[in-house]
Amino acid sequence: MTEPILKVEGISKSFGAVQASKDVSLDLRMGEIHALIGPNGAGKSTLIAQITGGLVPDRGRVVFGGQDVTGLSTAARARLGMGRTFQISALAMEYTVLQNAVLGALGQRGGVFRFFRPVMKDAALLDAARAALAQVGLSDVAQVRTAELSHGQRRQLEVAVALTLRPRAFLMDEPMAGLGADGTQVLTKFLDELRAQAPILLVEHDMDAVFALADRISVLVYGEVIATGTVDQIRTNSLVREAYLGEEIAP
Amino acid sequence: MRRETTLNAALMAALLAFPLWAYAVDEPFLITLTTRAVVFAIAGVGLNFALGLGGLVSFGHAVFFGIGGYAMGILAFHAQSYTPIIDGWLVIEGTKSMPLIWLVAVIVSAIAALGLGALSLRTSGVYFIMITLAFAQMFYFFAISWPAYGGEDGLSIYVRNGLGGLNTMDPIQFYAICYTWLVVVLFFVYRAARSPFGLALSAARQNEARVQAVGQVPYRLYLVAYVISGAITGLAGALFADLNRFVSPTMFSWQTSGEIMVFVILGGVGRVFGPVAGAVLFILLEHVLGGLSAYWHVYLGAILLGVVLFARGGLFGLIAGREVAHD
16 A cells, blocks of 8 residues: 555644543545544644644644645645645635646746746746646636625635645545535536545535535544544444534434 | 826826936936836836735835845945955845846845735735735834844945946936836736736635635735736835935835825726826925925825825826726
């Protein structure tokens, strides 16, 4: 078996008396979708922030592609190939869809400290950006200002920008949030295919999507991973049923 | 042609035609007035690079304006008094050569911007405004209390510095120099705004988390923008000092910082040519209203309020539409 692309090793993080992460360990293997679920306030966002570099854990480490990245900045981790999407769309709203994608492609290629060549005439960047937009189905709105996109299109653009980075792993924070039933279905199908390109650590509230997609699920409750396993294992795990899933999957 | 492009072209054409007309009818004062506008415009274009593109509300750009001014003042003062600036194992002489003065002004401003930016950019928002203001005040009081270069009285330079075979004391020739610089600076900023750096910098202003997630470090983008911005404003300072053949601590004052910001806001934040329109409007108001009353700043204040409340995009926003093009 190949080494997992991402390993979270015994991460703990406290804010005053609140322990947001308690000795959390999980990993992301090639080709899989690993879903991270848990009730509100379970510490999912805190965990994602520690993986992507927004927060530094008190203890434990994050290993990405065989390299300890615990002390690296968000930007450095992105350059190593962490492609993340945000729970609340974080896009340059004044820019066109294409410009947002080019921004991602620029991050992947490097060379931002160039002051004279028009970036929107750089064929290599444009090709990469257009390819990513085509993959998520946003080619038609490439010239539209991002602020004018629908909520669902913004979610797609988040994914497209992550794609331009040609990441070695995706970290997606509730990509389905706010999508209608149709949107969720489309994105579910898309992520299903995307896992072959790079594995996905998926934080998601939509249980149907999680159960449809996940190869493995980790359940986070009060900052602790109480169970990790396949969909069936998680469905039948009594701790999980008690702590989180409750009535939702009761027979 | 887009309306903004038309406006840009009209503005630059007017800045060419008006002084030529003034020259033809022998009104050197009007040429000098336009020169002031053009030099202020360069200072504003400098600030706008940080403020418009990067969203860095620097309330201390007088530092760079003043450094440019004193670079000219000190170099020319030593040249006209035949005393070296440094006399020891290393001897540094003054100079009356404009290119050399510009070079020194730009380099020293850039170094100052690097140092001040590195410190100030650790803060953001209101704190950034306050810390840049505080640094500018430090420079101001330092200049006041430095007797070697005139202290509060400033430094007078007898004749303008030289450039090639030009007679720089001739208003229209000096104007040509300043106008050329404005064109060069605008061209650079126009290109830079559309470059990879411009794309990333403006994106950082819009959403820092986004640029971090694609591997850019906002702090570095801001710092480079601040250095470029400071260098441009420093160049304007050197030209301004040469225009007046005089430099004083006023160039470092917070009023100067405020005026540079007024050029940007009046014209339209984030528009490449915005500060040009702003500076022209400012000089126009100063000249027209200043003739009506010594308290013309009251009217300026009212107009500024009007712009901020009703025409956020400044003059450019009013005429060319609110949305800033990013093509």
